[in-house]
Amino acid sequence: MHAPRTLLATALASILLVSNLTLPASADSTGTGAEVAYRTIPGHGGIDLKAMVITPTGYEGPRPLLVMPAAWSTSNLLYVGAAERLAYESGYQVVSYTSRGFWDSGGEVEVAGPEDVADASMVIDWALRETDADPERIGMAGISYGAGISLLTAAADDRVRAVGAMSGWTDLAESLYTNETISYQAVELLLTSAHLTGRPGDALLEMESEYRKGNVGPVLELSPERSAMAKLDALNASGPAIMIGHAWNDGIFPASQLTDFYKAYTGPKRLMLSPGDHATSEAFGAFGLPNETWRSLTRWFDHHLRGAANGVGSEDPVRVKPNSGGDWASYPDWTSVSEHETALHLGEPKRSWTDWQRTGGLIEDEPRTGWEYQVRAGIGTTAESGTLLLSGALQQFADIPTGVALPLVDRRRAGVWTGEPHPGGTRISGAPRVRLTVTPTDTEQSLYAYLYDIDRHGIGSLVTHKPYTLRDVEPGQPASVDLRMEPVVWDVPAGHRLALVVDTRDARYTGESALGERVAFGSPAGDPSTLTVPTA
Structure with a gap:
C-alpha cells in the first residue's frame, strides 16, 4: 500500500x-x-x-x-x-x-x-x-x-x-x-x-x-x-x-x-x-x-x-x-463525417447450404419481417468488447483489433447477421445504429451489440459495440430497442463483409441477464429490424 x-x-x-x-x-x-x-x-x-x-x-x-x-x-x-x-x-x-x-x-x-x-x-x-x-x-x-x-x-x-x-x-x-x-x-x-x-x-x-x-x-x-x-x-x-x-x-x-x-x-x-x-x-x-x-x-x-x-x-x-x-x-x-448511410435489414437467422449455423442476412433491398429467433440468456459467447485499456492500446500501437471467429459464436446464445462482401471495400464513418425488437422472459435483460469486419474465413475485427439494458419491461411482450453504437471511422477492405452479433453477456459490463432466461429477436411487419451504417 x-x-x-x-x-x-x-x-x-x-x-x-x-x-x-x-x-x-x-x-x-x-x-x-x-x-x-x-x-x-x-x-x-x-x-x-x-x-x-x-x-x-x-x-x-x-x-x-x-x-x-x-x-x-x-x-x-x-x-x-x-x-x-x-x-x-x-x-x-x-x-x-x-x-x-x-x-x-x-x-x-x-x-x-x-x-x-x-x-x-x-x-x-x-x-x-x-x-x-x-x-x-x-x-x-x-x-x-x-x-x-x-x-x-x-x-x-x-x-x-x-x-x-x-x-x-x-x-x-x-x-x-x-x-x-x-x-x-x-x-x-x-x-x-x-x-x-x-x-x-x-x-x-x-x-x-x-x-x-x-x-x-x-x-x-x-x-x-x-x-x-x-x-x-x-x-x-x-x-x-x-x-x-x-x-x-x-x-x-x-x-x-x-x-x-x-x-x-x-x-x-x-x-x-x-x-x-x-x-x-x-x-x-x-x-x-x-x-x-x-x-x-x-x-x-x-x-x-x-x-x-x-x-x-x-x-x-x-x-x-x-x-x-x-x-x-x-x-x-x-x-x-457521415456523408451517406445504408439501411441493412435483418433477416431470419437460419441454416443454409453454405452456413450450417443459424445466421441471418443484412439485406439492402427491402425489410425482412415476420420472423422471431430465440436464444438463451445469461451465458456469454466468443463475441466480446475486449479488456479495458489493453484492447484499445493494442489497436493503437500494434494494429491488433479485438477479434472474433464468427463460426465459433454460439447461435444458441446470440443472434448473428452477416452482409454481402464489399467488392471495393467501404469506409464506415460515424455511429452505426441498430433497431431491433426483443421479447425477454424477465423484467430486465441486458444486450450487447457488436459490429464486426469479417474476412472470407469468418475471422472478424471489432469495429464498434454498445451495451443496452431493458428495465421494467413486461415479460413475454415485445419491446423496441433503439441502440446507437459508438462512433468510429473504419476502412473495411475489399472482399470483407459486415457482421452484427447480439448476445446477453460481456465481461466489461455488469449485466442483468441470468441463467434460465431467454430472449427472442424479431422483426414485426410494422417495425422491421435494421442496422444503419454511416459511410464516408
Missing part, C-alpha cells in the same frame, strides 16, 4: 533538487528556458493543493497562463514534461497541480464536484497574484479527470478563455451507466485506484456503497453537477475556445458523449478522434515526448491565447484518424 507513495516522494525529491535550474530553450524559442518549482497553493475550504509551477525565462511582460489539474489517481508530476515545453518554447506560465484528495494534496476526492471547481479558480487566483500571468489570457488543460475539471471550471469561471480536454467526459452518468448498463471494469478501476492513491470523500463513498448493492441512484443524482453537458448554457454564453482530443476505444468515457457535446457547443471548437483507449492517445505527450494531440493543442492555445497567426482559425475543426489505420481526414463539422 505504501509503495506508490514512496515512489512519489522519491520523484518529488528529485524535482525539488532541480527546481531552480534553468532548462535549455529549443532552437526556435525566443526565450531562454524554464524554471520548475514545487509549491503549495491554498485550495477551497482551507486545504493545501500541491503544484509544480513552471515559469518561462527570457520572456518579457505578462505571460499567458495554463492551469492543469492532474488526472484521476495521478499527481502534479503528470504534465511536467509537456508544461516545460509549453513554457520554454511558447512562454506559457504553467501550474500543474494534484487534484484534491489525491497523493500530496489535501482534502478528499470529490469526483469533480463543486469543491474541485472552486480549487481550480483558486489556483488561477494564486497564479495571478504570485506570478507574472496575464489575467486576460487564461487557459486550462488536462487528461481524463483533469479534462473534466477543466471544462467544468470554464463553465463556472469566465476568466478561462481556452480549454484542452483530452480523454475527458461530458456526461458522467452516460459514461458509467451507458444505456442503463454499468461499466463494470471502468467503475472498478476508478474505485480501486482512488483507494490506493487518495482519500475518497463522502460523495464517492456513498456512490461506491450503493453501487455494491446494485443501486446507481447516487451516481445519477450527482452526475449533472459533474457533467459539462449540463453546463452547456453557461459554456455557450462565455464561449471559451474548446479543443477535445479523444480515442475511439476509450473504455471509461465512450466517445459518443464527446461528439454530442461538440455538436451542441456553439463557441470556437476543435475535435480530434484517433485510435487508442483511455488516455493512451496523449499520455506520451504529457511527458514531453512528440505527440500529435499535444502538438495540435499547443497550436490551439497559441492561436487563442497568444494570438498566433498559425492557421488554426482557417482549418477544418474536426479531425479523425481511422481506427483501422491510415491518415487523418478533416471535416468542417461532425455531421459531415
